[in-house]
Amino acid sequence: MINSIIRYSLIFIILILLQIILFNNIQFSGYMNPYIYVMFILLLPIEIPSWLLLILSFFTGLIMDFFSGSPGMHTSATVLAGFSRPYVLRVTSPRDGYEPGSDPSMLIYGFKWFFLYSLIVVLIHHTALFYLEVFRLTDFFRTLLRVILSTLFSLTFILLIEYYRRGK
């Protein structure tokens, strides 16, 4: 128990630092902004109680808001991602169900499953985030394009990180 708390705190700090120091500074173009910190929500144990998941999402988002100077946007998007995660897990569930006490990792459930699972959660998160950022529905399709491109960009990095994590 304590072991896993330490492990997840470590993952959390690493992801947040990566996001702030590296990914927030990738100013590639307005269309591609990777937000990889949402990966923390992806990696939490499958059997984590929903309320804890929600509260952790809330604080993850709040910290991101602290660091990017945008009150509320990240919080709202991440809470939504945390809320939808159990449903996504149910939808993408493998035929034999999940092993009790396991993490949603690429190592256990394979690349294809992890890809689908993260794609859905990241897409939900980014959709909420980018529409909240613009906060208007004019240029609806341009925002949609930003959502899609950024999702692909973030997903690439998340899969890479997960792949390297698996190697250890």
Add this chain to the structure above:
Amino acid sequence: MRNLLNFLARYSNLIIFLILEGIAFYLITNGNNYQSAKVVNGFRSLTLGIESRISNFRNYMNLREINKTLADENAVLRNNIQLQSIKDNSLFFSVSDSINKQQYYYTSAEVISNSINRQKNFFTISKGKRQGAEVDMAVTAGKSVAGVIVGCSENYSVVMSLLNLDFRLSAKIKTNGYFGSLSWNGLDNRHAILSEIPQHVDVNVGDTIETTGYSAIFPEGLEIGTVSEFEKKGGDFYHITILLATDFRNLHHVNIVGNMKKTEQLELEKQFQ
């Protein structure tokens, strides 16, 4: 009662979710708008330590380029001084009334953190209330427009970048003086849109666009950019795309511009509104 408890237990997640989203939306609606960048400020001050370190490092990497722009600016300023002194000498007597002559005062600041890839971009600069910065002061990069201060703490200020959907600026075409409203469309960090220029006006690609000075924030004649394309689009107005003179990807040293006669102008204007 038991039904109520059952209900709560059953939907507890949904309820927590709604409460948390409620808090988030409260933050969004109360903190994200133009006026109350205070929240932004409070958030920022926590992270400024890390950010100034990153920006220090970046500044160091760009020293050569920064030196060059500063040298260029110095040259231009020297020329201005020359012109100025010639003008003064042509008078029969010299008046040493500095207040009447000087309307704007400048001070330099460094950019500590900057963003260009959001829809509402802000950047933080290294001068605050203690150094005389105030809300609604103009921020320029060299001779061109960069943004407007929207919040000040003791030693830092948050600037709404020109690259912000909420940013509005009155701008004119240098050659003929027709003015319109400048805004950013969120598309890319090199271009902005000038609207409300009537279609009978003669516009050419390459025309310089500069500030009008009507707003009492920006001095007149600051460069904004050049016309890169224009089209007639319904109505009576042009839709003009402007190539910005400021490169926001590479913003390190900026100037804060204060207007000494701003209160006077605003007070006077208020009487007729």
